[in-house]
Amino acid sequence: MGALSTSLTGMTLAEARDAIRTKKISSRELTAAFVTAIEKARPLNAFITEAGERALAMADAADKRIAGGTIRALEGLPLAIKDLFCTKGVRTTAGSKILGNFVPPYESTVTRNLWDAGAVMLGKTNMDEFAMGSSNETSAFGPVFNPWRASGSNANLVPGGSSGGSSAAVAADLCLAATGTDTGGSIRQPAAVTGRVGLKPTYGRCSRFGIVAFASSLDQAGPMTKTVKDAAIMLKTMASVDPRDSTSVDLPVPDYEKLLDGGIKGLKVGIPKEYRIDGAPAEIETLWSKGAQWLKAQGAEIVEVSLPHTKYALPTYYIVAPAEASSNLARYDGVKFGYRAQGAHDITELYEKSRGEGFGAEVQRRILIGTYVLSAGYYDAYYARAQKLRSLIKRDFEQAFETCDVLLTPATPGPAFGVGAKTSDPVEMYLQDVFTVTVNLAGLPGISVPAGLTANGLPLGLQVIGKAFDEATLLRVASAVEQAADFRHSPVKWWSL
Amino acid sequence: MSVDKDTVRRIAKLARLAVPETRLEPMAAELNGIFQWVEMLGEVDVTGVPAMTSVVAQKLKWREDKVSDGNQADALLANAPGNEDHFFVVPKVVE
Numbered sequence: 001m002g003a004l005s006t007s008l009t010g011m012t013l014a015e016a017r018d019a020i021r022t023k024k025i026s027s028r029e030l031t032a033a034f035v036t037a038i039e040k041a042r043p044l045n046a047f048i049t050e051a052g053e054r055a056l057a058m059a060d061a062a063d064k065r066i067a068g069g070t071i072r073a074l075e076g077l078p079l080a081i082k083d084l085f086c087t088k089g090v091r092t093t094a095g096s097k098i099l100g101n102f103v104p105p106y107e108s109t110v111t112r113n114l115w116d117a118g119a120v121m122l123g124k125t126n127m128d129e130f131a132m133g134s135s136n137e138t139s140a141f142g143p144v145f146n147p148w149r150a151s152g153s154n155a156n157l158v159p160g161g162s163s164g165g166s167s168a169a170v171a172a173d174l175c176l177a178a179t180g181t182d183t184g185g186s187i188r189q190p191a192a193v194t195g196r197v198g199l200k201p202t203y204g205r206c207s208r209f210g211i212v213a214f215a216s217s218l219d220q221a222g223p224m225t226k227t228v229k230d231a232a233i234m235l236k237t238m239a240s241v242d243p244r245d246s247t248s249v250d251l252p253v254p255d256y257e258k259l260l261d262g263g264i265k266g267l268k269v270g271i272p273k274e275y276r277i278d279g280a281p282a283e284i285e286t287l288w289s290k291g292a293q294w295l296k297a298q299g300a301e302i303v304e305v306s307l308p309h310t311k312y313a314l315p316t317y318y319i320v321a322p323a324e325a326s327s328n329l330a331r332y333d334g335v336k337f338g339y340r341a342q343g344a345h346d347i348t349e350l351y352e353k354s355r356g357e358g359f360g361a362e363v364q365r366r367i368l369i370g371t372y373v374l375s376a377g378y379y380d381a382y383y384a385r386a387q388k389l390r391s392l393i394k395r396d397f398e399q400a401f402e403t404c405d406v407l408l409t410p411a412t413p414g415p416a417f418g419v420g421a422k423t424s425d426p427v428e429m430y431l432q433d434v435f436t437v438t439v440n441l442a443g444l445p446g447i448s449v450p451a452g453l454t455a456n457g458l459p460l461g462l463q464v465i466g467k468a469f470d471e472a473t474l475l476r477v478a479s480a481v482e483q484a485a486d487f488r489h490s491p492v493k494w495w496s497l
Numbered sequence: 498m499s500v501d502k503d504t505v506r507r508i509a510k511l512a513r514l515a516v517p518e519t520r521l522e523p524m525a526a527e528l529n530g531i532f533q534w535v536e537m538l539g540e541v542d543v544t545g546v547p548a549m550t551s552v553v554a555q556k557l558k559w560r561e562d563k564v565s566d567g568n569q570a571d572a573l574l575a576n577a578p579g580n581e582d583h584f585f586v587v588p589k590v591v592e
Contacts, residue, residue: 102576103576105575203552204553217551217552243558243560247555249553311537312537312538315534315535315538316538318531319535333513335577335578335585337576337578338576338578339578340578340579344588345588346588346589346590347587347590348513350587350588351513353515355512355513356514356515357515364516364524365524365527365531367512368505368509368512368514368524371508371512372500372508372528375511382535384548385543387548388543388547388548388549389538389541390549390552391548392541392543392546394552426530426531427530427531427534442552443552443553468553
């Protein structure tokens, strides 16, 4: 994608940053171009809340600072923010009716870091309700459509999920970059099926303060971008240790961008044999072998490794994540904030009706699963066992990393699918995250990089998995994949109003 | 293990979630589909395996025991669906 800066909105984050620094463009010009693009792209439904006027005011403030000689890391650069990050004074819904009118009185640490670096907020992107989904179809604000369509088809496809508004916004050039969150694949899967880059950092790298909680031991914020370099730039600013999140880690945040170009000579890249799954399309297998060849050609050594508990990762996740969600979502009761049902006669009925009316079907399902697996008599059989499986899954990775530096896998089991194609069977939808969910359970960093197109023109991604807190090596390998893949495709613009 | 209509009613009560009577049967079927799939965890021998308590090895941090914020009553109540004179309003709890 390096050189496709034909328009303002088509620029990468790095290109826009340089154009602003050299005063070729102003933040206002750039921001105005995105505000217009967002308005024209309403058929995609990528944004729940557009913040055009606010964005222009932020851009003007940035231009003033630039004129005064202050140019911070992301000065004047317009970004889209997943509607799971609390933004002070700007409605934050988590894609749910229950938070439909919630206006946070505080700012999440990740977004605070972005604004402190000079970035401009274009708006809040659509998402699966409470980040529970892989297609953006569980949003109370309607589905998002993937900017990509299969060649010769007018059928709408999903943009992945749960960060589906962010992935669509990046792919359709509605922002320079976006934030996402990833609990089981919610950054990497949507990035992969929209032909863009998605990075889930190590658990603890970014503060979770002010991010609406889904499953606290798995949730992690990360960037969704057009290039690996842009992901490196975004992560540098998003990451920080934070006294308000005791799980955020007090480790130095390297200048990832500077570390990108070291090459991968001598690095050992593991290929986990358990990621060859029955019924995966041949195109996925082919792309994966191609990816290994690309890295080998650049001097890496390819080694086969084993992660024996891989097949248990998704079922483990569907105990651990709902258990944590049922507890986290207990706070939505119609009392202190959020949706309140009318006509309740007592306090219990107020809770039950507010939650019954405020939560959508998938969220209700997960609350019930979580409540069940934590309830007396079932805790040991389900939750305690799943926590042991989680230890085994993490141990698999630790053993694999004794013989390799990173792992290379497919990002998704297939390309973007049709709207409505997988909504009838929850388990079929859950299988979307088969290659990504292991990484969350083990707390590791993972990145998906666009690597090729299917025969009918839809993007596919490869995933690189790294050691804990070694995002620098992860990004270096991702950069090598990106260079070899030379993925320069963009969707044909069908959505413009 | 199989979940029936009464079990769904019981866990919905525990979760303080109003599930309409007509949804209990379909919900039981959906949950069973998921639980049947999860059953495969039973085939793994987990004897002696420690349950995970923290995904990243770290000591829980301590902070100084002092007030860092406060006097935010207006901000706290700004999103309340029912409030009066700096109180949250709920249906009568005590007769």
